[in-house]
Amino acid sequence: MGRDETETYITVPTFFKCPISLDVMRSPVSLCTGVTYDRPSIQRWLDGGNNTCPATMQILKSKDFVPNLTLQRLIKAWSDSVGSSAAGSPDPASARGIPTKEEVNESLMRLSQAKDDEIRLEILSRIVRFVKDSEASREFLSGREDLVPMLVDIVSAVKTAKIKLAFIAIKILDTIIKKGNEGDRERLSKLMLLTNGADCLTAILLAIQRGDLESKIEAVSVLEVISSYDAKSKMMIAEREGILTELIKSISTESDPNLMETSLSFMITISKSKRVRSKLIAAKTITKIKDILMTEETISVAVTEKSLKLLEILSSKREGRSEICGGGCVEGVVKKLLKVSTTATEHAVTILWCLCHVFKEDKTVEETVERSNGVTKLLVVIQSNCSPMVRQMAKDLIKVLKVKSSASALAAYETKTTHIMPF
DSSP states (O other): OOOOTTOOOOOOOGGGBOTTTOSBOSSEEEOTTSOEEEHHHHHHHHHTTOOBOTTTOOBOSOOOOEEOHHHHHHHHHHHHHHHHHTTTSOOOGGGGTOOOHHHHHHHHHHHHHOOOHHHHHHHHHHHHHHHTTOHHHHHHHHTOTTHHHHHHHHHHTTTTSOHHHHHHHHHHHHHHHTTSOHHHHHHHHIIIIIITHHHHHHHHHHHHHHSOHHHHHHHHHHHHHHHTSOHHHHHHHHTSTTHHHHHHHTTSTTSOHHHHHHHHHHHHHHTTSHHHHHHHHHTTHHHHHHHHHHOSSOSOHHHHHHHHHHHHHHTTSHHHHHHHHHTTHHHHHHHTTTTSOHHHHHHHHHHHHIIIIIIOOOTHHHHHHHHTTHHHHHHHHHTSSSOHHHHHHHHHHHHHHTOGGGHHHHTTOOOOOOOOOOO
16 A cells, blocks of 8 residues: 555755754754754753854854844744645654654764764654654664664763763663564673673663663663573673662562562563572562562552562572561462462462472471461362463462361372472
8 A cells, every 4th residue: 555645745954954953943043153053952052061063063252142033934934834735634753853764864873973962962862752653663773783882882981971861872772672683682782791781781770770760661671681691691780789789679569560560570581590599589589579469459460470470480499488488478479379360370379389399398388378378279279270280289289288178179189290390
């Protein structure tokens, strides 16, 4: 299908655009060099302590500027003309302040050459508007081979660049990397960790510590992508001072559920490394998970599922099991049985099976399960739509708990199955 013949396309005359923002000027003013800019853009440039013309880099003899009334009238006449000719037609992206692909290509070329933070901030802000506009925009940017290295360079230069620049670069990386393939993620991981490891992790940590909620979530999301490459990547991130501390803070029950979910997802990814599991346990992650499980109202289904999944992984280590048994976490696990979702129930059963059937290191766990009405719930699990393996685990647990009332339910159950830990 071709494009609708009635669709209006609007090409903005180049000299109507501000050389800094690349947007149509609303209040054009001219410097002593004769170059015209939009007033807000050039004012920010001058307020930043610069004494040169951004376009020509000539030193300014005077920082005064003069309103370009002729150009302002031309822009208004053009704008009025465009408005009437486009009436009844879909608004083009440019009319909504969204740059075109050609303008983005031009912006990226300028980004690779620009040295001033204010100009780069303007360019990155335009790219953010473009990348958030549509799926096609994200696919277009994810195909640009030069973009990721440029963004990584900006992130890694956080010590000398404005922090906001790094935050916006992380935002773009988070958006476009989701469209990339496994090779793109591996490339990003190598660029951020192996080439610019310390500096990139510093910028990401700052985003988690000082950014707004959106910046925090984006930073953690990027961390998960670059940590998924190999065990070395996971350890490098886990050993970076401050990162695990901030991530564990972010799964506090007072935190935003979206941030909690993203942080838990990241911790599940890095916990695939046995050494990282030990670090998470030592950092008291299990205490935070207990708080989530003991909360009267479910924070969100996804948060509960991921909390139980992470607890299941940490229970594979002896120190993890010790922390779970001694920290009052078992009651929270039983509490979530059959209450949240099938996935949450399966993780909860697996944790209890690990503690009571496989390792049997702490007999008080069995007492806690019985006291918390766990046996009745396990009997229901046997009749539920959980996976066959989880139903079998529930039967094993009831046998361990030696409950007489379950005898009829288990009369036909004989098992010679050797279970394998699901880690």
